[in-house]
Amino acid sequence: MPLLTVQPKPITNENFAKWGQVVRLPDADPNAVQVNQGTAQKFSHLAQFVNHRPAVSDTANPNPSLKSADANIAIFKCYKPVTADQFPIKLLERHSYSSQMFMPMGGDGNGSYVVVTAENGPDDKPILETLEAFKCNNTLGINYKPNVWHHPMIVVEKPVQFMTITYESGVGLEDCEEYWFTKESGEEGGAAALIQLQQS
Template sequence: MNPSTPQQTLTLPVIQPKPITNENFERWGQVVRLPDADPNAVQVNQGTAQKFSHLAKFTNLRPAATDSANPNPTLATAEANIAIFKCYKPVQDPQFQIKLLERHSYSSQMFMPMGGDGNGSYVVVTAENGPDDKPVLETLQAFRCNNTLGINYKPNVWHHPMIVVEKPVQFMTITYESGVGLEDCEEYWFTKEAGGVQGGAAALINLV
């Protein structure tokens, strides 16, 4: 069934993305952007560039292999994985179905567009964790980001995989990964019992 049909529009909550800001995204992580003014910026590269430091807080909650006080010795150690996500297929529909969320329990995850010119955008979707350790459907939020902005999720934040609109975007990403599936990335698929309807969709995100 098409996600924009009247039947599903009436059944599912519809969320309008808001422009992302440092303030409204703070509970989920940080917006990675060039500051308008930074008194701590320094001149580098023989005076040909400025360096803006500590734009996001990147966290690895796994203990080091040499930590003798490790409270969870079964938890695998992790290395930072610097990867590129090539989001080559922008969403063309006016609404997008949310069928799943994911989280990285032990690591931040940063997405930084490469070569962003400000003429494309992507949508970030987040939700709170509930007392049953699952995402709370009623807390879904959506944020619109132009392709000059990056975002950095805190560990354990439920979020949807990147939703690219208008034009393809390549993201450089950094995540601490151990190679142990559920420790690296946990997915939660909405079902009818969990608030989803036909096809498992739990909400619609407006993209126009």
């Protein structure tokens, strides 16, 4: 049988809302304020950053089965753009207890990346048939909600560096859970779906 093939769609606030938020400079924001002695505008609350685990500073941990977590501000240097017409999907990952934000650094609008998401199933695994793909230019960031299945970032056209923020505790499966589509693909390490990066 032919593999499920998904065409990325241009990302919007509306079509990405079930997965998280698009982090972008608003076209108009009545709540924007002048700051820095009138030399800048501040646009606040552009994403909803969530931590479902207690902070390290919380001495009254309401859930002792979960280790406390701190925000990890990191840089992902995606230095190998995908040049193929199609990209194989072999796995997805999720962060059950934390949002995860990716914000391109120095984006000039001439590069882009693709975001891939899927719904969680009744067996607590991603549902392959619900895969969605979104194309973003490198001036836009995205913020995943906790527990959203997604593929690691797919950079096309040219390298992109992302600043990321994720709450992490250092406990492997609590920080990041992977699901490999071995069953769906029918082979170890095989592709279960394709993302169409170039028009055929």
